[in-house]
Amino acid sequence: MTSPNYNCHFSIANIPFGVASSKCHQIQCATRLENNVVFLAELQRSGFFAGVSGLPNNVFEKPTLNEYAGLDKSVHRQVRAVLQETLKKTLPTAFTEDISAVTLYLPVSVGGFTDFSCSLHHVRNAGRAIINDPTPPPGFFHFPIAYNGRASTIVVSGTPIIRPHGHFYDLTASSEKKPIIYGPSRAMDYELEIGLIVGKKLDATQGLNAKDADEHIFGMVILNDWSSRDIQACEMKPLGPMNGKSFGTSISPWAVTLDALEPFKVPGPKPEVALASHLEDIPESSYDIGMKVEIITAGQASTVSESNNQHLYWSGRQMAAHLASVGADLQTGDILGTGTVSGPDDGTLGCLVEMTKAGNEPITLVDGSKRTQLQDGDVVRMTAVAGGAGSGVGFGECVGELKPAQRV
Amino acid sequence: MTSPNYNCHFSIANIPFGVASSKCHQIQCATRLENNVVFLAELQRSGFFAGVSGLPNNVFEKPTLNEYAGLDKSVHRQVRAVLQETLKKTLPTAFTEDISAVTLYLPVSVGGFTDFSCSLHHVRNAGRAIINDPTPPPGFFHFPIAYNGRASTIVVSGTPIIRPHGHFYDLTASSEKKPIIYGPSRAMDYELEIGLIVGKKLDATQGLNAKDADEHIFGMVILNDWSSRDIQACEMKPLGPMNGKSFGTSISPWAVTLDALEPFKVPGPKPEVALASHLEDIPESSYDIGMKVEIITAGQASTVSESNNQHLYWSGRQMAAHLASVGADLQTGDILGTGTVSGPDDGTLGCLVEMTKAGNEPITLVDGSKRTQLQDGDVVRMTAVAGGAGSGVGFGECVGELKPAQRV
Numbered sequence: 001m002t003s004p005n006y007n008c009h010f011s012i013a014n015i016p017f018g019v020a021s022s023k024c025h026q027i028q029c030a031t032r033l034e035n036n037v038v039f040l041a042e043l044q045r046s047g048f049f050a051g052v053s054g055l056p057n058n059v060f061e062k063p064t065l066n067e068y069a070g071l072d073k074s075v076h077r078q079v080r081a082v083l084q085e086t087l088k089k090t091l092p093t094a095f096t097e098d099i100s101a102v103t104l105y106l107p108v109s110v111g112g113f114t115d116f117s118c119s120l121h122h123v124r125n126a127g128r129a130i131i132n133d134p135t136p137p138p139g140f141f142h143f144p145i146a147y148n149g150r151a152s153t154i155v156v157s158g159t160p161i162i163r164p165h166g167h168f169y170d171l172t173a174s175s176e177k178k179p180i181i182y183g184p185s186r187a188m189d190y191e192l193e194i195g196l197i198v199g200k201k202l203d204a205t206q207g208l209n210a211k212d213a214d215e216h217i218f219g220m221v222i223l224n225d226w227s228s229r230d231i232q233a234c235e236m237k238p239l240g241p242m243n244g245k246s247f248g249t250s251i252s253p254w255a256v257t258l259d260a261l262e263p264f265k266v267p268g269p270k271p272e273v274a275l276a277s278h279l280e281d282i283p284e285s286s287y288d289i290g291m292k293v294e295i296i297t298a299g300q301a302s303t304v305s306e307s308n309n310q311h312l313y314w315s316g317r318q319m320a321a322h323l324a325s326v327g328a329d330l331q332t333g334d335i336l337g338t339g340t341v342s343g344p345d346d347g348t349l350g351c352l353v354e355m356t357k358a359g360n361e362p363i364t365l366v367d368g369s370k371r372t373q374l375q376d377g378d379v380v381r382m383t384a385v386a387g388g389a390g391s392g393v394g395f396g397e398c399v400g401e402l403k404p405a406q407r408v
Numbered sequence: 409m410t411s412p413n414y415n416c417h418f419s420i421a422n423i424p425f426g427v428a429s430s431k432c433h434q435i436q437c438a439t440r441l442e443n444n445v446v447f448l449a450e451l452q453r454s455g456f457f458a459g460v461s462g463l464p465n466n467v468f469e470k471p472t473l474n475e476y477a478g479l480d481k482s483v484h485r486q487v488r489a490v491l492q493e494t495l496k497k498t499l500p501t502a503f504t505e506d507i508s509a510v511t512l513y514l515p516v517s518v519g520g521f522t523d524f525s526c527s528l529h530h531v532r533n534a535g536r537a538i539i540n541d542p543t544p545p546p547g548f549f550h551f552p553i554a555y556n557g558r559a560s561t562i563v564v565s566g567t568p569i570i571r572p573h574g575h576f577y578d579l580t581a582s583s584e585k586k587p588i589i590y591g592p593s594r595a596m597d598y599e600l601e602i603g604l605i606v607g608k609k610l611d612a613t614q615g616l617n618a619k620d621a622d623e624h625i626f627g628m629v630i631l632n633d634w635s636s637r638d639i640q641a642c643e644m645k646p647l648g649p650m651n652g653k654s655f656g657t658s659i660s661p662w663a664v665t666l667d668a669l670e671p672f673k674v675p676g677p678k679p680e681v682a683l684a685s686h687l688e689d690i691p692e693s694s695y696d697i698g699m700k701v702e703i704i705t706a707g708q709a710s711t712v713s714e715s716n717n718q719h720l721y722w723s724g725r726q727m728a729a730h731l732a733s734v735g736a737d738l739q740t741g742d743i744l745g746t747g748t749v750s751g752p753d754d755g756t757l758g759c760l761v762e763m764t765k766a767g768n769e770p771i772t773l774v775d776g777s778k779r780t781q782l783q784d785g786d787v788v789r790m791t792a793v794a795g796g797a798g799s800g801v802g803f804g805e806c807v808g809e810l811k812p813a814q815r816v
Contacts, residue, residue, distance in 0.1 A: 111519070112560055117647060137645050142588045143575050147647040148556035148654070152520055153612060153736050162613055164734040167551050167684070180550045182684035182733075204561060204656075205570055205814060231734070237545050239525060239555040240648020243734040246556070248612075276575070276590035325590075326572040326639070326651040327814075328561050406613060406735075 008034050009385060009394025013263075015083050016254035016396075017065055017219065019105040022097040027105065029060035029068060032254060033087050035099045042095040048086060052078040064109040065255065069199045069218040070332035073259075076199075076218075080259055104253035106156045107221065108197055108333035113151040113249065114323060115193075115225060115337035116144045118314040122342035125349060129358035130233075141272040143279065143322050144314035146339075149225075150246035154335065157252050157398045161226050163188060163376060163405040164247035168230030180234060184405030187229035187359070188374040191340040192293050192350035192382055194309055195223035195251050196316040198334040208324035210281045213317035216330055219255035220316070222291070222382045222398035223337050226250065229353055229373070251335070252398040256386070260393050264288045264386040269313055278321045285315045289386045289395075291341055293350065295365060296379035302365040307350050309384075311343040376404040416442050417793060417802025421671075423491050424662035424803075425473050425627065427513040430505040435513065437468035437476060440662060441495050443507045450503040456494060460486040472517040473663065477607045477626040478740035481667075484607075484626075488667055512661035514564045515629070516605055516741035521559040521657070522731060523601075523633060523745035524552045526722040530750035533757060537766035538641075549680040551687065551730050552722035557633075558654035562743065565660050565806045569634050571596060571784060571813040572655040576638030588642060592813030595637035595767070596782040599748040600701050600758035600790055602717055603631035603659050604724040606742040616732035618689045621725035624738055627663035628724070630699070630790045630806035631745050634658065637761055637781070659743070660806040664794070668801050672696045672794040677721050686729045693723045697794045697803075699749055701758065703773060704787035710773040715758050717792075719751040784812040 010016060010032045020030040020037050028041035040060035049055050054075040059068050068076075086092065117123060117140075124134040139145055155161075164185050169178040171186075199218030202208055208216065225245060232244025268285030289309035294301040319336045340350040349355045352373060355363055362370035374380070380402070384395040418424060418440045428438040428445050436449035448468035457463050462483040467476050476484075494500065525531060525548075532542040547553055563569075572593050577586040579594075607626030610616055616624065633653060640652025676693030697717035702709040727744045748758040757763045760781060763771055770778035782788070788810070792803040 112558060114650075139575060139588060139642050139645075142590075143643070145643060145647055146650050148558060148650065150520060150522075150556060150736055151559075152739055162735055166734050167547060180547060182550075207814075228734075234547050235551070235553060236646060236648075237547075238644060238648065239553055240644075240646065242522075242554050242556065243730070243736070246731070247735040322651070323654070326574050326636075327570055327655040328558055328651075331560055 008392065009396050010034055011392025012084055012088055013392040014256060014260050014394070015080050016256045016260070017068070018107045018254045019063055019065060020102045022102045025097060027063045029062065029065055031083060032099070033091070036091055036096045037099055037102045038087070038092065039095045043092060049079060049082055052082060055079065063105065064333070065107050066109050066333045069108060069197060070201060072200060073215055076257065077259060080257065104156060106154065106251070107253060107255045110151040110154050110333050110335050111331040112334040113149040113154060113337070114146050114334070115149045115339060116146040116314065116319050117339040118144055118312040118319070119340055119342045120313045121311055121344050122340040122350060122354065125342060125354040129353060144319050146319070147240040149249060149337070153246055154249045154251060157250055157400065159250065160401045160403045161248045161250065162403045164228055164231065164243070165405060166228060166231035166243050168234045185228035185231055186373070188402055189227045189229050189352045190293065190374065190380045191225035191227055192291055192305060192307060193223040193225050193341060194289070194338045195221045196319065196336040197221065197255050198320070198330045198332055198336070201332045202324055202330040204329040205327045206324065207278065208321045209278045210315070210317040210321040213320040214258055216320055217258055217316055219257040220261065221255055222252040222384050222395050224250040224380060224382055224398050224400060225337060227351070250398050250400045252395050254396050256393065256395055261287050261386055264391070264393065266310060268315055278325050279318050281315055281318055285317065286310050286312065287386060289384050290388060291382065291384045294381045295371065296381055297365055297367050297369060300367045301381065304355065304363060305347065305349055307341045307343050307348045309341060311341060311348065312338055374402050376402055378402050416800065417804050418442055419800025420492055420496055421800040422664060422668050422802070423488050424664045424668070425476070426515050426662045427471055427473060428510045430510045433505060435471045437470065437473055439491060440507070441499070444499055444504050445507055445510045446495070446500065447503045451500060457487060457490055460490060463487065471513065472741070473515050474517050474741045477516060477605060478609055480608060481623055484665065485667060488665065512564060514562065515661060515663045518559040518562050518741050518743050519739045520742040521557040521562060521745070522554050522742070523557045523747060524554040524722065524727050525747040526552055526720040526727070527748055527750045528721045529719055529752050530748040530758060530762065533750060533762040537761060552727050554727070555648040557657060557745070561654055562657045562659060565658055565808065567658065568809045568811045569656045569658065570811045572636055572639065572651070573813060574636060574639035574651050576642045593636035593639055594781070596810060597635045597637050597760045598701070598782065598788045599633035599635055600699055600713060600715060601631040601633050601749060602697070602746045603629045604727065604744040605629065605663050606728070606738045606740055606744070609740045610732055610738040612737040613735045614732065615686065616729045617686050618723070618725040618729040621728040622666055624728055625666055625724055627665040628669065629663055630660040630792050630803050632658040632788060632790055632806050632808060633745060635759070658806050658808045660803050662804050664801065664803055669695050669794055672799070672801065674718060676723055686733050687726050689723055689726055693725065694718045694720065695794060697792050698796060699790065699792045702789045703779065704789055705773055705775050705777060708775050709789065712763065712771060713755065713757055715749045715751050715756045717749060719749060719756065720746055782810050784810055786810050
């Protein structure tokens with residue numbers, strides 16, 4: 001354990017937080033070093049955190065990270081330092097289990113889920129593909145556009161997603177005006193996103209400047225905003241996405257903290273227009289986080305996209321500040337999604353609707369099969385690593401299989 | 409107490425549920441008879457509900473109705489019967505306080521808030537006023553269109569609402585193309601709605617037929633979906649309303665149960681198109697609930713609208729069934745808003761944007777002042793009574809004052 005292994009997502013430089021259980025360890029907060037899951041409630045009971053000021057007793061006993069995530073960053077930093085110090089020396093084997101023997105859970109109880117649209121490339125690509133118009137919405141450069149998603153159907157990586165039923169235009173109908181029918185969606189897609197987990201809460205009407213918002217962001221996860229494009233297309237006007245998204249959203253189980261991501265800060269895009277002061281951000285406003293999407297069919301993984309968080313126009317700090325600016329609160333455990341992380345080039349596109357030009361140009365997988373949309377049994381695996389391979393700070397994976405529609 | 413007084417909202421025929429406290433009674437679940445608030449945790453401890461099967465001990469001790477609302481309707485009906493029987497005989501004065509001495513709270517902890525658009529009249533009126541096109545959205549007759557609101561900013565009646573800051577088009581600019589600026593909203597409005605409170609939960613992927621959905625609806629409240637029309641107009645394309653709504657939503661404190669509303673069931677509108685089977689509703693699908701909006705300025709109340717729940721095209725059962733159809737769950741305490749309850753005629757319009765034709769035709773209040781939008785200090789009071797005055801089954805009021813913008 002003394003020579004850190006940086007060739008993995010969860011090196012000593014990471015120290016992510018999640019919720020885990022195993023045969024011998026009841027559900028509690030945990031961290032991970034390489035393939036070892038370390039149970040934090042037990043570590044705390046054994047006195048490892050005795051020197052940390054501001055850490056409540058039994059804070060890790062809970063089946064969610066919420067209480068811990070809501071603490072001040074100064075407490076998080078002390079805990080991180082203790083864990084790095086401890087794990088550098090020796091693995092506390094009594095409180096540790098191999099990842100293969102562990103069940104992982106949603107890291108937080110999610111009160112609110114707000115999904116943004118932060119990638120200019122995604123907006124332009126999707127607009128071009130769907131309505132032949134790459135012009136971003138009028139507000140795009142002024143504030144991060146968003147809608148509220150359904151928090152209760154956020155699930156942890158590994159949970160299957162069932163193809164939803166819904167209303168959509170029957171594009172197979174011979175009539176010129178396509179009728180609206182109800183049935184299993186025929187246009188299933190994924191969206192590659194990052195989810196920011198709100199840490200310390202912000203009260204309503206308190207307001208927040210983007211520059212100060214890191215204090216309220218506990219960490220990040222990979223987020224797959226599964227989307228039914230036909231249901232979405234039928235319902236979006238004028239109130240936005242609802243059932244086309246609300247059947248399920250997957251997140252990776254380990255929250256990677258901003259402290260772990262600090263070395264991977266990079267300059268963000270320059271604003272196209274003058275911003276309201278609460279949206280003005282720090283110079284190094286972005287993070288170098290490489291992201292990959294694979295579609296796994298019959299055991300074979302096809303890499304369909306390699307993107308990067310740097311492609312986003314808006315930062316998580318700006319997302320949080322925009323929400324708060326209207327007088328809304330931020331609750332610990334809220335998740336703010338970045339929207340699809342797409343870049344400018346083919347191969348950096350974060351969803352099938354972009355890659356296939358709205359279904360007009362199928363992609364070919366390594367097994368030779370073609371896709372314009374996901375098929376039942378397809379597994380979508382998303383991974384993310386900060387700073388490139390070998391950094392030792394990764395997100396692990398966010399994986400989910402699309403299951404056939406059920407009669408409901 | 410032996411001769412019931414039907415000239416009030418809270419007669420023996422009502423028996424609503426809320427959460428209350430007073431100097432001598434700590435926060436707990438409560439009911440109300442006329443102006444008497446009866447504390448239910450104390451009533452249960454005294455054995456009043458001993459004969460009710462399926463009622464957990466201490467279920468009313470909680471500061472929300474969630475645990476109680478999540479029980480089977482058969483339990484709710486027994487409790488209702490005991491309360492009607494008890495209160496007909498005598499008021500349990502040790503557990504009772506006059507409403508004037510009582511503080512009321514949000515009746516439920518709200519996990520999810522989904523706001524629908526169920527009034528064809530509202531859709532047509534708003535469309536005509538804003539974009540000169542009364543055509544409803546393409547999906548309107550096929551399913552109840554909705555978006556997710558912000559659950560965490562739902563507040564109980566009486567809570568002031570602060571005029572929000574946000575981004576909007578500066579309509580005072582001389583340029584033809586109006587610039588987007590950031591500042592206090594200049595177009596504040598209310599929306600008269602009913603909120604349905606989800607009772608017994610429904611698991612994800614379980615599905616639900618509208619005909620069976622009453623089992624999952626605990627009761628109803630009045631809901632004021634405060635809206636900033638300029639922020640909304642700037643952000644709605646393409647993802648729907650967000651900050652234009654998320655600064656605050658008011659609900660009345662007493663949940664009126666479907667059992668109390670049963671005598672006021674009336675036939676609903678006939679569907680314009682054949683519905684998917686899960687949306688097919690019972691014949692008496694609507695309720696006769698009269699609703700009134702007053703704007704109070706300098707102590708003078710101007711009645712600006714009198715509408716009725718019967719004007720809605722979609723029922724609460726259909727709203728719940730639509731949500732569930734995609735595989736989403738319903739959580740106890742979720743609130744489903746009907747959208748603005750507007751009728752076909754002037755005088756039945758549930759928001760200012762309709763009444764003033766998007767700000768073009770000011771309304772005149774009793775004090776002689778005019779409004780195209782709400783002014784700071786305006787108090788909006790909404791009331792609702794089932795079956796007309798004298799029925800004894802009312803909702804009380806949902807009231808809120810618009811306060812000046814704060815520097816955030």
